[in-house]
Amino acid sequence: MERVLKALRQIVGTDQAIRVDEPMSRHTTFGVGGPADIFIDAAADELKDILNLLSEEKFPFTVIGNGSNLLVSDKGIRGAVICIGKRMSGIEVRDGDGVADISAASGALLPIVARRACENGLTGLEFATQIPGTIGGAVYMNAGAFGGDMSDSVVSVTAVDMNGTEKKYTADQIGFDYRTSIFSKNKEIITGAVLHLRRDDPEQIKARAAAIREKREKSQPVGKRSAGSTFRKLGDGDTPEAMTPAWKLVQEAGMGDARVGGACVSPKHSGFVINDGEATASDIYNLISQIIEQVKLKTGVTLEPEVKIIGTF
Template identity: 40%
Template sequence: MTVIKINSETIFTNLYNKAIEIGCKATLNEPLCNHTSFKTGGACPVLVEPCSTNQLVETLKFIKANNIPYTVMGNGTNLLALDCGLDKAVVKISDAMSEISLLDDETILCSAGTKMVTLCKFALENSLSCLEFAYGIPGTCGGAVFMNAGAYGGEVKDVITEITHITPDLKLETITVNEADLSYRHSIYKSNGCIIVSAKMKLKKADKEVIKATMEDFLSRRKSKQPLEYPSAGSTFKRPEGHFAGALIEQCNLKGFSIGGAQVSEKHAGFVINKGGATAKDILDLMAHIEETVKTNTGVTLEPEVIILR
């Protein structure tokens, strides 16, 4: 693990002190392996977890006023942190920013840091359907919107009506789902520099027992088909048009193939897992080998779904 030495007078220490002063959670020299589901990554000089939108805005104001290099992450379930760590601050939108409320009988307002499993359980408790597909999806509401997460025939874009974000000039703005340009594993948030703070969702009243049964069925399917017992970032590659990434990888006899502690899952070839002690380099080398092998043998180009934390 890389540890970045910080002088007490550095900009990162100043950010740490400011974050604590305004009520955020904050740590110095924080190992990123503690914040990604792959369990890899060196340290960042300071990691800040705001507990409210106001704290997030104040943190960003301080960062920009002092020209502090930074990046923003969610719960780290679709990220790969590099072994060398980051020489910049990390602002984490975590469950410290978790809040869900009913706006009416069928409309939910959900903060970006809310875990998807918490959101799904809230919908169930209120007999609201349309989020069953998301039960078992790791990560947060904000991350799910960012990636337009989906499974079992459903996508986040099917339930979202509005999204509120912080613009690069630190203004709060609300846009419609159409303006967010959500499509397969895509949204405008991959390039517009805005930070999601909440989402409004329109659901439908339904029988609670039927909702629960569907959720449990989807979760059971996940457990039976996916290597949930090992650290990973979920599906490693996007689905190529007309194909399934896992099927192509298995077709190339890569199931179980390893580089260091990284392995193509023997349970589901669409997952690269940390079998034990994998470095980020192991994972990147394995992903590159998979891409090259699949391209050579099938002519299909695989595009990573996993995002490198930079």
């Protein structure tokens, strides 16, 4: 590990960008997770050398964004964590006639990109003003809410493969579907995306964003530590709205008020497991497991976590 650490410090231009035994609780919206052996806040021009080094050394690594969809074990993550975050967060608005493109690096926070769109009179991202992920994570899982998702506006994506070779994908190559894309399967790292948005009255855009924000605050545990919706919707509906929401099955199974330690089902929305205090990752994991077990027992349906679970439990 010392050899890898020394080489990484030569690649990365700032010591602050590499940390040893970094608590992952600082990098997940659940606020839990043990230490990563090596934590790297990567820049785009460093990715190829970082990946080549870790590959040559056969040193395991995990790629994360804002940690808004992760549950990391209390035992932490062995190897390196490559964080696509602040050092890959540039945003550029390219004006057109009645439309505009927003080019955003993968680590740009989705709410910031959405607000930039609103400020520039661009419609299409109102749904995203309170989704606490990055552009890369949002593309990876086709993030969406309240009738909108990333597939509505993404026109191209850049990524690098495990050799650091850059690739570019057009919209029809990304394979967007409900909470998934080609990047869920091909193990490439998204480095940026271009979004195509229409112009509209700025006041109407702000009003729509405010209405969505109000609806979210009334129906979801905003301000609580969670990883968003804990379980995927079920079924083969043409739209997410036509699918069966997980919260209904949680309620049917009598798990609407379930709790393990500091982890509980949100009293505001049964589709969310939250850290209601001093929860450990094991508390959250065990509660998710109990919900899956009881829903299967009572309804015959197997829930699938939308949260990505990392480490040993």
